[in-house]
Amino acid sequence: MRNFITSMLGSLVALVIFAGGAVVVMVLLIGALAALGQKHVAPVENGSFLVFNLSTNIVDGPPEFDLSEITGGRRKTLQVRNVTRALQRAAHDDRIKGVVLIGSISPAELGSGYAALREVRGALMAVRKAGKPVHAYLTYATTRDYYLASVASDIALDPYGMIVMPGLASEPVFFAGAFEKYGIGVQVTRVGKYKSYVEPFTRKEMSPENREETQRLLSDIWGQLRAEVGRSRGISAGEVQRVVDAEGLIRPEAARDAKLVDRVVYRDELIDELKTQTGRRGSKQSFKQIALDEYIKAVGLDARPNLAQNRGKIGLVYAEGSIVDGEGDRGEVGGTKFARALRDFREDDAIKAIVIRVNSPGGSVSASEAIQREVRLAREKKPVVISMGSYAASGGYWISTYGNRIFAEPTTITGSIGVFGIQFDVKRLANDFGITFDSVKTGKFADAITISRPKTPEELAIFQRMVDWIYGEFVRKVAESRHLDPAAVEEIAQGRVWSGSEAKKLGLVDEIGGLEIALQYAAKEGHLGRDYRVEEFPRKKDLGEAISDWLGHDRPGMDTGEGVLREITTRVKTQIKTLHSFNDPAGLYARLPLELSVK
Numbered sequence: 001m002r003n004f005i006t007s008m009l010g011s012l013v014a015l016v017i018f019a020g021g022a023v024v025v026m027v028l029l030i031g032a033l034a035a036l037g038q039k040h041v042a043p044v045e046n047g048s049f050l051v052f053n054l055s056t057n058i059v060d061g062p063p064e065f066d067l068s069e070i071t072g073g074r075r076k077t078l079q080v081r082n083v084t085r086a087l088q089r090a091a092h093d094d095r096i097k098g099v100v101l102i103g104s105i106s107p108a109e110l111g112s113g114y115a116a117l118r119e120v121r122g123a124l125m126a127v128r129k130a131g132k133p134v135h136a137y138l139t140y141a142t143t144r145d146y147y148l149a150s151v152a153s154d155i156a157l158d159p160y161g162m163i164v165m166p167g168l169a170s171e172p173v174f175f176a177g178a179f180e181k182y183g184i185g186v187q188v189t190r191v192g193k194y195k196s197y198v199e200p201f202t203r204k205e206m207s208p209e210n211r212e213e214t215q216r217l218l219s220d221i222w223g224q225l226r227a228e229v230g231r232s233r234g235i236s237a238g239e240v241q242r243v244v245d246a247e248g249l250i251r252p253e254a255a256r257d258a259k260l261v262d263r264v265v266y267r268d269e270l271i272d273e274l275k276t277q278t279g280r281r282g283s284k285q286s287f288k289q290i291a292l293d294e295y296i297k298a299v300g301l302d303a304r305p306n307l308a309q310n311r312g313k314i315g316l317v318y319a320e321g322s323i324v325d326g327e328g329d330r331g332e333v334g335g336t337k338f339a340r341a342l343r344d345f346r347e348d349d350a351i352k353a354i355v356i357r358v359n360s361p362g363g364s365v366s367a368s369e370a371i372q373r374e375v376r377l378a379r380e381k382k383p384v385v386i387s388m389g390s391y392a393a394s395g396g397y398w399i400s401t402y403g404n405r406i407f408a409e410p411t412t413i414t415g416s417i418g419v420f421g422i423q424f425d426v427k428r429l430a431n432d433f434g435i436t437f438d439s440v441k442t443g444k445f446a447d448a449i450t451i452s453r454p455k456t457p458e459e460l461a462i463f464q465r466m467v468d469w470i471y472g473e474f475v476r477k478v479a480e481s482r483h484l485d486p487a488a489v490e491e492i493a494q495g496r497v498w499s500g501s502e503a504k505k506l507g508l509v510d511e512i513g514g515l516e517i518a519l520q521y522a523a524k525e526g527h528l529g530r531d532y533r534v535e536e537f538p539r540k541k542d543l544g545e546a547i548s549d550w551l552g553h554d555r556p557g558m559d560t561g562e563g564v565l566r567e568i569t570t571r572v573k574t575q576i577k578t579l580h581s582f583n584d585p586a587g588l589y590a591r592l593p594l595e596l597s598v599k
Helices: 002-037 080-091 114-129 143-149 176-182 208-233 237-247 252-257 267-277 292-298 335-347 365-378 427-432 457-482 486-492 500-506 515-525 543-551 563-580
Strands: 048-053 057-059 077-079 096-102 134-142 154-164 185-191 289-291 313-320 322-324 332-334 351-360 362-364 384-393 405-408 413-415 419-425 497-499 533-537 588-591
Touching (some): 048 080, 080 096, 080 292, 080 515, 096 114, 114 134, 134 143, 134 267, 143 154, 154 252, 185 457, 208 237, 208 497, 208 500, 237 252, 289 292, 313 335, 313 515, 322 365, 351 515, 362 365, 365 588, 384 515, 405 500, 405 515, 413 500, 457 486
Parallel strands (some): 048 096, 048 289, 057 077, 313 533, 322 332, 322 362, 351 384, 384 405, 384 413
Antiparallel strands (some): 185 419, 362 588, 413 497, 419 588
């Protein structure tokens, strides 16, 4: 016994020493990283070009803490407001000679949508209007890349590059056949003939209604892109369509002949020209330049403002991601967490107006209502302005509809006023493996919410009544908040999605404009003038919070590689992740179709 106790105590002491050492190492590591984070910010040399490497994901809200900020690497994400403000600053910064665009956008999840890119494009136009050149060098340019580059004063294409701009497409994946094969049952309750979210689980192809609305939406967005590109390049939208249909993958000579690019040159030729323009002709050094993310830090756009507390503020809430019940995880809009944030802004007398930037396909009805409730309460005390990003549909529109003013981009995907419920069962799958179920209950519907068997007709009728009721409430709320006739709302509802330009015609949106315009409107309505600060939620994390958050979550899995395998696995993982966000207590959802992504 004595040996056992001695051994146990020795083990405990060793464990304590190990734990203490680990804490010391962690503290030293955090200190070292923090010290690295204080490194000198790169200066802006006179006559420098601002280099905007597009090989990033442009998101609405403050991105997760990025180790590149302390290691000096390129950022994997950039915040759209930082990008636009940096470009607008550069337009009037005497040290900046012009802008150079390189790389290719790396969209992920809801980032780098066409609405966000339109705001960036507008900021690039501000540089042009200030009389400064914008050079774009393209290699393998996607539609997103070219949409931004088309505003440049000089577009150069690699001799062996191409413009991959065949048009827009949406390609849903259907699981009904697999569910049938493996014995997974799906039962659906829904309202709205266009509410097609459930189709991947119940059909093997698109319904006529889904095909109709998707075609209309893509045509609206593509028409906007063609028109803007055509205006920038001095050609008609019809000419853009002609070359797209003729080439598909547009080769350098065809792109030049169609006036989509100005010239075909190698990268080193453009660099030599820029070296000459910045006084380094013949030098071994590259041309004078500063990377966009370095410029953001250099001019203080990325720092937290240290202003007098008595200055008026605008509370800026980024509702970016699927709307879920509870606190939510990274990349999600938790109903409880976001309602609490809105309540804090409502009760803060220093906050004179609230702007909600919505980039969400929707989700849980109960979470959407929790957020909307706070919007309704907040607008009784101060202006609440909605800025729609690339997506503000279904639940995303639910939380938007009571805003005092709603701004959207022409390419915003919005509407989708509809509701559905989806019930799965694994009875046949389980039975195939010899697993069976039984039950004892004290009420007729006590086991109605179960995956062990299909729902009875009576149980489905209960779920359908709930869906009908929620849909009626959705229509009523939109009619009330937008001052529309309920019959007119019913006509444009039915779960149908609309582009931002169409939504404005229908009265679902007030004005076309981006986040900065929404902030300016909020400042005016809050009687702030130009002397105000912006307080963001969620705010950017500091180093300690980022490490704590990192330690508290599962680590990312192995990379799936490139090419076809990555494409397939990424799409399946996205579907599974979305199913994980189905946590509404009543099983009711207002959400965009699972695969309505514009490519």
